[in-house]
Amino acid sequence: MKIAWLVLSLVHLALSKPSCRCLYGEACWPKESDFSDLALQLSQPLLYPKPPGSACYPANNPSGNCSEVMLNALHGRWRSDQPGSMQAPNFETFMFLNGTISACYINATLGFPCTQGSVPEIGVNARTIQDVQATVKFASTHNLRLVVKNTGHDYLGRSTARGGLLLWTHNLKNVSYNPAFVPSGAPPEKNYKVSFLALTVGAGVQWYEAYDAAQAQGRVIVGGAGSTVGAAGGWIMGGGHSPLSGRHGLGVDNIIEFGVVTADGAYRTVNAYKNPDLFWALRGGGGGTYAVVLSATYETHDPVPLTTIIGQANFTSPTIAKSVITEFVRVHPTLADAGWGGYSFLSKESLSFAFVAHNVTVTDASTALEPFLSSARNATGGGPLFQSVTLPYDSFYTFYLETFITDGEVGTNMELGSRLLPHDLSKQNPEKVAEIMLAIPQGVGINFVAGGAVSKVDPETTGLHPDWRKAIALVFFIEGWVDGTPASDIQAARARIRNGLDTLDGLAPGSATYFNEASLYEKNPQKTFFGSHYKKLKDIKDKYDPMGLFIVASGVSSEDWDGSLNCRLN
Structure with missing residues (x-):
């Protein structure tokens, strides 16, 4: 009986013990000969990624060019060409439970050592299907943490992992x-x-x-x-x-x-x-x-022509801010139904916006937005406090060349929080929406990218959160910090993100948001990111990737x- 009990106890212990990935530096990590065998199956030599800042530390990277790094650190194309770089460099760092940070800051004068952070030590520069297949099989055979990365544009840090094996798909350019x-x-x-x-x-x-x-x-x-x-x-x-x-x-x-x-x-x-x-x-x-x-x-x-209306309003009082933002919210459902889009940023002090209307003339676009423009002029007193301009473009491509060809918000430490803005709430209670957004101390951005054609798609035809089909925009806010910021201050910034999410939850009871532009600190990420589709998604995940x-x-x-x-x- 004692022997049987002991056997059962050992079995229970074995089954209950977590199954962990093998990480770089552990005894289980593949031997050099294993990687040599992998290299023979690849079209390119193995990668040994380094954080971009390592070029500014000759002891870490003797061949690095620090001047090049400093010149290009805020450029998205350059960053995406570096296997060890993320567009938001905070995801190149790693914070231990005791608050110690492993990082390699570009500014070497901060006095911190250059360490690997969250950047994998070894990787594969995939150029063919066979490169990817060999890497996937190798990671599975050796129980490795596999990281798939292209450009490093990722607000959740999913494109990197400390101690993992990097699969870099950036050069699959066909x-x-x-x-x-x-x-x-x-x-x-x-x-x-x-x-x-x-x-x-x-x-x-x-x-x-x-x-x-x-x-x-x-x-x-x-x-x-x-x-x-x-x-x-x-x-x-x-x-x-x-x-x-x-x-x-x-x-x-x-x-x-x-x-x-x-x-x-x-x-x-x-x-x-x-x-x-x-x-x-x-x-x-x-x-x-x-x-x-x-x-x-x-x-x-x-391609079709398009018209943009760009504006800026400055607020001299909270009352004016609430009045203008309420009317700004009120106009969105009508524009969404007509297929418009755009981007804006608002705070207690100001509003800046850019609306985009496809296949709409300058005259018709101006007429559609005039009720809001008039109310904003009246509320602010016009003049330097409110300005707008209407611009025609012959195609989206021309608009893109003037507006989006260069990336902003790269090369700086940032995390964010977000929520989808429901169409019905904006239409029925714009004042409430305005109050919620103005209550975010960081100010909020509005990606006006839903409604219109998005709302006409049956939500069950894709795995996307169904609430996208009832939304008109994504509302988000950002927290950032400079290199070398102590862990305690970073955690305080993350606490502010959580507080901001609590405020934005007033926009929708379901608390849905966009998986690509969101927070790592959601209370219920399955519900927030996937909603009623989660069970089906998990079943499909288990079918094609049963070992995770x-x-x-x-x-x-x-x-x-x-x-x-x-x-x-x-």
Whole structure:
């Protein structure tokens, strides 16, 4: 009896002990000979990524060029070309539980040592399907923490992990255009319309490259406002909002087909006819979760002229601020229904905005916005306190060249919080929305990228959170800090993010938001990011990745792992 009890106890202990990934520096880490064997299967030499700042520490990186780093640290294209760089460098750092920070700050005069932080020590520069397959199989065989990274545009830090193996897809740059693209496996029935004017982009293609490629064919593609964001990575798998969304829908509404490598190392074509469940999940179920996406095929559109109305208002009192912002909110539902979009930032002191109207004349656009413009002029007294200008463009591409070709908000430490803004609330109670947004001390940005065509899509056709189809915008706020900031101050900034989220929760009882532009500190990320689709998404995740090779912060099945995402809890 005692022996049986002992055996059962040992079995229980073995089963209850967390199963952890093998990390760099641990005894289980693959031997040099193992990596040599992997290298023989790859088209490129293995990578040994370093944080960009290491170039400013000769002892760490003797061949580094610190002048080049300092010159380019705020440039998105340069950062995306560095395997060890993130667009927000705080995700290159690592904070231990005791508050110690491992980092490599570009400013060496701060007096901190240059350490690896969260940047993986070794990686693969993927150029072929076979490179990706070999890496996936190697990571699975050796139980490694696999990290998939393209550009490093990631507000949740999903593109890096301390001690992991990096799979860098940035150089998968193939682009092709097909004026009669037919998804693989589509039914051949007569008169069945399945062909598309389609652009296929590799995993490493960025939006500035995709926009150029579409323009060369006289076409328009629905893409992101960040020109250096990847066109076939986390952007599309998180939903993908765009300045064109009001007219043509979100990225997930325009995708036709993916080429992926799943956790078993198999290459799969994924569309409405082949692996349709995975196709559903990849359209909004979150990046880095189901497979490594190697290519994405988008439907393209005819170009049309557009009109923008840009304005700035300054407030001299809280009463004026509330009055103007209430009217600003009030106009959004009508514009959303007409397919408009835009971007704005507001605080207790000011409002700046840029509305975009596709295939709308300057006269008609001005007429549509005049009620708000008049109320803003009256409330502020006009003059230098309120200014606006209306600009015509012959196409989205021309607008993009003037507006989005350079990336802002890169190279600085930042985290954010966000919520989707419901259409009905904005229409029925704009004053409440104004009060909530003005209560955020950091000020808020409004990505006016929903409504219109986005709202016309059946929410069950993609894995995206259904609340996107009832929203008109994403409201967000940012917290940032300078390099060398103590852990206690960073934690205080994160506490302010939590407080801000509590305030923004007043916008919607469901507390839904966009997975790509959100906080790491959500109380219920499954509900917030995926809503009623979560169970189905998890079932698909378990089907294609039963061992959990692809795990990212707040992603599907992340609740099965500890806070480090290295050890399985159940």
